[in-house]
Amino acid sequence: MKYDIVLGGVGGQGILLASQVIAQAAMNRGLKVMMAETHGMAQRGGSVISHVRLGDIYGALVPEGHADLVVGFEYMEAFRQLKFLAKGKKLIINAHRIKPVTLETYPELDFDLGDYDVLRLDASRIALNLGNPIVTNMVIVGAMSQFAQLPASQQEIKDAIRESVPSQFAEIDLKAFEEGVRAAQ
Amino acid sequence: MGNEAIARGAVEAGVKVVAAYPGTPSSEIPNTISKIAKKYGIYFEWSTNEKVAYEVAFAGAVTGLRSMVTMKHVGLNVASDAFMASAEVGVEGGYVVVSADDPSLHSSQNEQDNRYYARLANIPCIEPGSPQEAKDYTIKAFEISEQYKMPVMLRTTTRVNHTRGDVELGDILSLERTPKFEKNPRRYVTVPTNARVLRENIIKKMDSFKSDLDTIEGKGSLGVIASGIAYNYVKETLLLLDVEAEIYKVAVTHPLSNAIIDFLNRHDDVIVVEELEPIVETEVRSMAQKENIPVTIYGKDIVPRAFELNTTRVANAFRKYKNLPLEEVREFDIPARPPILCPGCPHRASFYAIRKAAPKGIYPSGIGCYTLGFVPPLSAVDSCLCMGASIGFSCGLSEFVSDKIICTIGDSSFFHAGIPPLLDAVYNKHTFVVMILDNETTAMTGHQPHPGTGITGMGESVRKIYPEKLTEAMGIKTDVVDPHDVKRTIEVLKEAVKSDELRVVIARRKCIFLEGAERKNPYVVTDECTGCRLCLNQLGCPAIEFVEGKAVINELCNGCGVCAQICPSNAITGD
Numbered sequence: 180m181k182y183d184i185v186l187g188g189v190g191g192q193g194i195l196l197a198s199q200v201i202a203q204a205a206m207n208r209g210l211k212v213m214m215a216e217t218h219g220m221a222q223r224g225g226s227v228i229s230h231v232r233l234g235d236i237y238g239a240l241v242p243e244g245h246a247d248l249v250v251g252f253e254y255m256e257a258f259r260q261l262k263f264l265a266k267g268k269k270l271i272i273n274a275h276r277i278k279p280v281t282l283e284t285y286p287e288l289d290f291d292l293g294d295y296d297v298l299r300l301d302a303s304r305i306a307l308n309l310g311n312p313i314v315t316n317m318v319i320v321g322a323m324s325q326f327a328q329l330p331a332s333q334q335e336i337k338d339a340i341r342e343s344v345p346s347q348f349a350e351i352d353l354k355a356f357e358e359g360v361r362a363a364q
Numbered sequence: 365m366g367n368e369a370i371a372r373g374a375v376e377a378g379v380k381v382v383a384a385y386p387g388t389p390s391s392e393i394p395n396t397i398s399k400i401a402k403k404y405g406i407y408f409e410w411s412t413n414e415k416v417a418y419e420v421a422f423a424g425a426v427t428g429l430r431s432m433v434t435m436k437h438v439g440l441n442v443a444s445d446a447f448m449a450s451a452e453v454g455v456e457g458g459y460v461v462v463s464a465d466d467p468s469l470h471s472s473q474n475e476q477d478n479r480y481y482a483r484l485a486n487i488p489c490i491e492p493g494s495p496q497e498a499k500d501y502t503i504k505a506f507e508i509s510e511q512y513k514m515p516v517m518l519r520t521t522t523r524v525n526h527t528r529g530d531v532e533l534g535d536i537l538s539l540e541r542t543p544k545f546e547k548n549p550r551r552y553v554t555v556p557t558n559a560r561v562l563r564e565n566i567i568k569k570m571d572s573f574k575s576d577l578d579t580i581e582g583k584g585s586l587g588v589i590a591s592g593i594a595y596n597y598v599k600e601t602l603l604l605l606d607v608e609a610e611i612y613k614v615a616v617t618h619p620l621s622n623a624i625i626d627f628l629n630r631h632d633d634v635i636v637v638e639e640l641e642p643i644v645e646t647e648v649r650s651m652a653q654k655e656n657i658p659v660t661i662y663g664k665d666i667v668p669r670a671f672e673l674n675t676t677r678v679a680n681a682f683r684k685y686k687n688l689p690l691e692e693v694r695e696f697d698i699p700a701r702p703p704i705l706c707p708g709c710p711h712r713a714s715f716y717a718i719r720k721a722a723p724k725g726i727y728p729s730g731i732g733c734y735t736l737g738f739v740p741p742l743s744a745v746d747s748c749l750c751m752g753a754s755i756g757f758s759c760g761l762s763e764f765v766s767d768k769i770i771c772t773i774g775d776s777s778f779f780h781a782g783i784p785p786l787l788d789a790v791y792n793k794h795t796f797v798v799m800i801l802d803n804e805t806t807a808m809t810g811h812q813p814h815p816g817t818g819i820t821g822m823g824e825s826v827r828k829i830y831p832e833k834l835t836e837a838m839g840i841k842t843d844v845v846d847p848h849d850v851k852r853t854i855e856v857l858k859e860a861v862k863s864d865e866l867r868v869v870i871a872r873r874k875c876i877f878l879e880g881a882e883r884k885n886p887y888v889v890t891d892e893c894t895g896c897r898l899c900l901n902q903l904g905c906p907a908i909e910f911v912e913g914k915a916v917i918n919e920l921c922n923g924c925g926v927c928a929q930i931c932p933s934n935a936i937t938g939d
Contacts, residue, residue, distance in 0.1 A: 189701065199528075206530055213494075214528040217470065224906050225703035238596030239527040242604075242675035243693040259698045279701040280906045281739070286699055312919075 180210075181234040182330050183241040184323075187260035188252030189277050190227050193316030196343065197252075198229040200320055204331035204339035205233040215239035224280070226256060233330050248327045252302075252319060253277050258288055261295075269327045270295045273319060275303035298326045300362045306355060314348075314355035321359020333360065366498040366524045367392035369531045370462060373502025374432050375404050377458070378539035381424030382408045383417035384821075385780065386809035387436030388471040389525035390464035394434050395810065398821050404536075410812055410821040413751070413780040414439035418446045418461070425459035425515070426552075427543035430506050434462040437478045438750065442781070444481070449554055450515055451485035452562040457541065458506035459515040461487075466522050467639050467672035473731065473750060475671070477640040482517045482618045486570050489517045489618035490577065491592035495529040501615065503534070504577060512569055519617070521639060523593050523672060570619055577615035578623060584608035587631030587659075589624065591617050591644050594637045597678040604679050607686075614638075620647050628657045635685060636663040639673050705736050707907040708883065708922030710873035711801050713847040715744035716902060716926070717871075718770050718799065721857035725768040726761065728754040732774035733808045733875075734801050741904045745772070752781025755798055759789050762796045768861050769796035776806035776814045778831055789866050790838050797860045798868045800831050801847075803875040811878055835868040847871040850929045876922050884923025884939045889915045892935035899927040899936070 184201065188194045195216055202212045215230040230241045241263050249264040250271045251257020257272040264270055270292065278285045302318040317340065324333045331339070337353060344352050370393050374382065382401070384394035394410070401408035407424070411417035414435040424431035440447060440463050447461065463481065466472040482489030488508055492501040502518055509516040550558050586607065590598040591614035602609055612627045614620065628634060628651065636645040645663030652659050666681040667673070680690045705712050715737040718727060729735060729745040730753050738745035747757060754771040762769050773782045778800050786798065806812040813819040818828035835842045843860065845853045853871065860867035874881040886907070895913045899905070907921035917936070928936035
């Protein structure tokens with residue numbers, strides 16, 4: 180068994196924590212886990228990418244065209260990582276748009292997504308409604324657990340959230356997770 | 365994380381001395397050691413640069429303590445003088461030199477392959493390919509170093525340093541050693557008479573080198589030799605393409621084991637898969653030639669040389685070998701989202717002031733967050749060669765062109781490599797303006813302290829060194845400004861440029877994300893906004909957007925107020 184995920188977004192969106200939660204849940208189940216993340220320059224508002232590989236794997240990088248799931252924490256970033264997704268597999272797109280400073284206006288992006296199974300949601304709005312945009316990442320984790328066949332149950336992921344976040348944030352993070360599950364139903 | 369695994373490996377091996385200058389992708393090794401040094405009785409220091417770090421840790425190893433120095437690949441360029449000589453002098457306690465290379469230049473100015481350095485110095489080089497190996501090989505490196513009494517390079521790459529995975533821990537070795545420097549001028553004083561003997565010794569040592577770290581697995585008529593992280597991609601490629609092969613996994617990439625000769629003898633075709641330079645490949649070819657083995661060797665003719673490998677690229681190399689159609693990667697045309705200076709970053713205001721003070725000037729710079737000043741609209745960085753190069757480059761440039769020159773250097777870079785070129789500027793009467801962008805930390809690599817911060821790697825408070833005291837002692841007129849006082853900064857810079865003498869202007873304000881930095885609520889744009897776009901077009905701040913003909917400040921704003929100071933309509937207000 181092997182399950183490959185690529186998460187893309189913008190520095191500061193909490194992609195690393197989201198990746199860690201999924202990885203922790205899989206690790207608790209006894210699966211081999213590897214994660215590769217971008218560091219350094221990319222943290223300064225640039226594109227951020229995280230590879231999460233679960234199961235029978237060797238390297239930390241997901242081969243292009245072979246991912247089971249691609250998640251865009253930001254609209255444009257979803258498409259930036261689309262080259263990793265295998266045909267027929269799942270794509271989650273957060274509607275939230277963050278304009279690159281180097282562009283005048285947010286570009287119109289139109290790609291044929293007919294090859295993929297797509298879930299669109301506005302995780303950032305859901306998080307804002309919960310009172311804190313910072314929990315967008317956990318809304319997306321909830322949506323991932325509902326929409327994709329992650330090799331970890333929703334209960335296991337909730338346990339992993341409790342393990343991974345500071346205790347004072349556990350409640351709102353778990354609430355965000357539940358809202359994400361609902362948005363994907 | 366691979367870097368935490370290396371730190372753990374060092375602790376398990378009983379390391380007692382660690383020194384470092386931060387640099388991506390190596391920084392989390394010393395960051396981790398810094399947190400646990402006291403607990404495990406380790407002496408740790410953030411050194412002023414990699415050469416000093418190398419010498420500090422080397423001293424530990426010479427006195428018999430297990431010691432480690434960590435740096436990014438280009439850090440070894442800085443440390444190379446000490447590195448080369450120390451290889452021949454040798455050590456008493458194990459000495460591990462971690463060189464974290466950065467294939468694909470995720471956060472670097474080049475992608476040099478430091479395995480060349482191990483060959484240049486003629487010391488063993490070990491290459492882990494996973495977090496587990498990162499820990500295990502660190503321990504092995506200490507053992508090998510102690511066995512052969514010479515430094516050992518642990519060569520990692522970004523994908524090893526920054527890969528997270530489960531790592532099985534081992535016991536922590538308790539080594540009670542009393543450090544002692546045994547005087548031995550014939551060894552430690554490298555005058556030619558002594559160094560000639562050392563030179564012959566190191567050749568003998570390396571000729572006698574043996575290690576059992578390499579492994580062989582699998583069966584097949586095809587042979588594959590893979591080193592470091594490339595091994596993982598080979599394993600996945602064989603599964604993906606359903607190809608059988610015998611794999612020789614190279615853990616020690618210098619010197620190569622003679623076991624490779626038998627391996628070559630068993631196969632008609634051998635593919636060498638390694639990231640970056642054809643180092644193993646070249647040596648394997650040389651072995652085949654020397655031993656007269658009738659084997660066809662494939663390497664960089666089918667495996668890409670530039671940038672990091674992945675399973676897709678390695679699989680395509682195997683397809684080329686088998687004359688199969690290549691797998692095309694579907695590319696989507698997405699506008700770039702380059703990294704930029706953070707909202708409220710004091711460098712933004714400094715660069716704005718530079719452009720105002722010398723609009724037609726030349727702006728040499730160097731390595732740090734501030735390199736991002738090259739991005740339009742700031743466009744106030746015209747060159748970046750390496751750490752500290754802005755001042756040395758300006759020394760030369762000011763002699764050859766008549767343009768006004770304002771060069772920039774960060775505080776950490778100034779201590780690292782900025783002082784000797786500034787002395788040169790005084791000595792040789794070069795005329796330009798040095799702006800020290802002092803954000804009171806090493807920001808780019810994650811806020812490590814340095815001599816100007818008054819905190820050591822062990823968390824101790826010490827006397828701060830102020831750059832202005834150094835520059836004034838050199839006889840250079842020095843001004844200290846707050847870059848967020850935009851008007852004064854521009855005035856001081858203008859005056860400095862006009863003075864036609866060597867001048868230093870220190871722009872001091874804490875990195876916006878440093879503990880204790882002043883952060884305020886977002887500013888707001890009032891109805892006075894005329895939509896002139898000046899703030900948007902001159903600052904390039906991610907917190908300023910333009911919506912329906914007017915500027916809007918978003919939630920990213922940290923309240924630095926620089927935009928309010930430059931707005932010609934006074935249409936931006938804050939706390």
